[in-house]
Structure formats: C-alpha cells, structure tokens
Amino acid sequence: MPQEPPPGALSSAFPPPPTYYTHFTEENLTALKSHRLEDGTLPPDDTLPDPLCYLVPPPPPAGSYRAFGEEWMVPERYPSLEEAGIRQLYPPTSMAAVAAANGGGGGGGADKGKELTVDRTVELRRLSKSLLLNYLELVGVMGMAPEQFHEKTADLETILFNMHHLINEYRPHQARETLCLRMEEQLERTRRETEENRKAVAKVEDILAGLELVAKRADAICGGDGLGAGREKKVDDGVAKARVRDVEAWKALVGMGG
Template sequence: MAEEGQGQVLSTAFPAPPPFYKHFTAENLKRVKEAKSTAKPNKSEGSENNGNDESSTSGILSLPPELRYMIPPEPPANGKYTLFGRPYDINETLGSLEDAGVEQLFPSQPDDTAEGGSDVHAEWTFDRAVYLKRMARSILMNFLELVGLLAIDPEAAVKKLEDFRVLFVNAHHLINEYRPHQARETLILLLEKQLKMMKDETEGISRMRVQIDDMLEKFSKDDVEPLDETYLPQKKVSPQTIRQRREKAIWQALNEEMSL
C-alpha cells in the first residue's frame, strides 16, 4: 500500500517541489565551488583509474548532506528519465507525421541519400510561416463548414472533426520545429542583455572617472574656498590643522558631487 501511495504522489499532475530546493543558496554554491577546487588533485588521480567512478562517488559522499544536492546526478544508464510519472528519452527527437499515422499537409525535406539529394537539399528552402497561415485559414473555413453542417446534417459533421484534427496536428508539428530556433534566440537575447549590462557598467565607470578627474583638476588649482582661521584669535593654528581642514573640505565636496 505504501508503494502504491508513493506512485500516486509521483504521478500527480502538479506535485509539490522537492524539499531540498531550500539548499540551493549562493552560500552553498560558493562552498561547493571551494570543495571542487580542493578536490581537483584527487579527481586527476582518479581519472587514471580506467574510468572508475568510485573516486567521484566518494567525493560526493564526503560532502555535507546539504551540499550533496548541489552536485548534478549522472545521466541515467538506460537513456530515459521520468517527468510527472511519464518516461522520456534523453535524446528525444521530433517524430514524423507519417510515423504517427497523420496526413502531412506540407512538403518534406529532401533526402540526402537519394540521387542528387545533397544538391537539392542545399538549394531547398521551406517557409513554415506560409504553411501555418494556410492552415489557419483552412481551420477558419472548416469551422464555417462545421457550423453549416451542424444546422443541416449533424451526423455528417463528425467527419469534419477529423479534418480539424489533421490541421491542428500539422500546425502543432510545424510549431515544434521552431523549438531549436527559439532556444537559440533565447540564448542570443540573454547574451545581449548581459553584454548591455557590462557596457552600461563600463560607461558608468568612464563617466565617474571623468568627474573625478575634473574634481582633482579643480582641487589642484587650489579653487577651494579659504578656511576661516580667525575664529581662534588667542591660538595659532598649526599647518597640520590647516591641512586636515583642507582635506576635510575636499572630501565633503567630493561626497556632494557623488550624491548628485
């Protein structure tokens, strides 16, 4: 019974997050990085042991329990993983509509193994957006036909539902072919964002350097207002005190400039 209950929890549509997610903190990441740097000599020695993974396993077990979760597990030996109770292949590829038993409504990519296939493949282009638009228009037209059939002959409308299924499956298949392109574009946007942040930081540092150079040039010209040294008529102010007051005035002016 306990095993059955555990299986039901694993196959829940929206399971609770694993409890060890709380260990993924910046401090633990830093500790794991330090542990890896100290374990590098042992790892190099173990790499000469004909691919034996005992050294890596012992290294993980030597870590504190909260840090063991930070080490990613090895890929499954059978090439499959389970997500929401459903098995998936690690190197899963998009299958063809022919294998799924669905009529394909767009042209297929030429086969390189056929005669002259490499030359045809090099010149072959396929605009998926054109066929997606055509399928969208076909779906609208079939919807109008379905409404008319429901008013005249509801039994004949059942066949029209199969046309909808073929159109939607083809459109969904074309959209899935955009996934690699989407991943590349997402990575490009992320890199561009990081590059923009670094450029903004560099420009900010350059602007601050110019401001500091201007202030230092201003102070070198001795443009600081002279200090009022007459408020101590009975005592003579030492040169060290005058220098300290002048430095204090410079730092105060610098702070006021930086706060703008």
C-alpha cells in the first residue's frame, strides 16, 4: 500500500515527480487487468501485490492532505487561527467561528455561514496600535533585560498572524470586486464599440443619401423637365442640319464630276 510522504518531503520549489510513474509499465498494466473484478472495477490497493498497488488511484482525501510541504483542507477553505494554534485577538467574523469558539454549539447549519457585522478596518487599526506598542516594549526590554525578549517577540508574532489572517478574509471580497470591475470594463468597451458602429452607420447613410441626391439632380439635368427637353431638341436639330449639309456636299461633288 502506498505510504504517505513525510511532512516537508516535497517542500522544494521544484520538487521531482513522485516515483509512482515508474511502475506504469506494459507488464504491470497487463498484470493489473487480470486482477479486475467481475464488474470491471479494480480491487482495493491493499489487496494487490507490490508494485500493482501503486497503479490503483487512491480514494479522495478526507479532511486534509499534504502537497508541496503544505497542508490543504478538503473541501478547500481558509483555516481559522484556532485550528493553527494561534490565539485570536479580534471578535469572530462569522457564526461558524462563534460555534467553534463555543465548542461546536450554536445555531443551525444555515446560520454558520452567516457573516457578522465586524468592522475589520477598526480591528486592523487596533492591532496596528498594539503592534507598535509591543515593539516599543520590546525595545525597552532589549535595553534592560535582553534575555527576556521571548515573550515580547511571541506577542508580536501573534499580532502579525492576526493581522495577516484578518487581511486574508478580504480575499473573497477582493475577488468579487475585481470580477465586478472586469465586467464593468467589458460592458463599457462593448458600449463604446456599439456607439462607434452606430456613428459609422450614420456616416454611411449620409453618404448614400448624398449619392441619391446627386442621382436625382443628374436625372433632372438629363431629362424630366423643360430644360432637358430643349437640349435634346437642339441636339436633334444640329444632327438634321449636319445631314442636310452632307447631302448638299455630295450633290455638289457629283455635279462637278459630270
């Protein structure tokens, strides 16, 4: 049966891949098929010989699991300070935290996810002042009894952990506001593009209307009114006179030849 890696075994920034992949050979895969049950499923990994037990996917983790030297909760959630063994210096921010502080008692499941009206800004300012005061006390201790610095540094560490945890509780709010901002930017970009398209359509319609007006003027010039008819009549008269002149010129030529 596969063993859990020791804590911190994969704490490297670029850890090597697990060695389980070396067991996925053609021989082992063929041997694993012979161990399949009648319904086609694989038996539990603890009933298979080594190294076939490494080819069976492990069951989904329950509670928590370790990856890259860190412990992750299942389902994924942000652990409380009490679960990390750190004293919480500000009031609970949700009913779930109140229930955990009271030993699991309290309201129903619907109320556990309810947020309490805790002003995190006020709490962060209060913790900042406490941090500055404890730092000044640490400076005094280091000047009078340096060997007693452990208590003050522990207090400073607790305050910093509380501030860090309180700030991290803003992460869902930050993600929600960031998503709203991106959606507003996308909506504004879409509106701007739509307005530009409308302006382009209006410009094309103006150009087409101008072309239509030019066509109407051309029709009015070429025909359809008295001026156009008069010009056509002048052209016809000119053609007729030219034909008469041609006929007279031919007659004169013929007479000269005779």
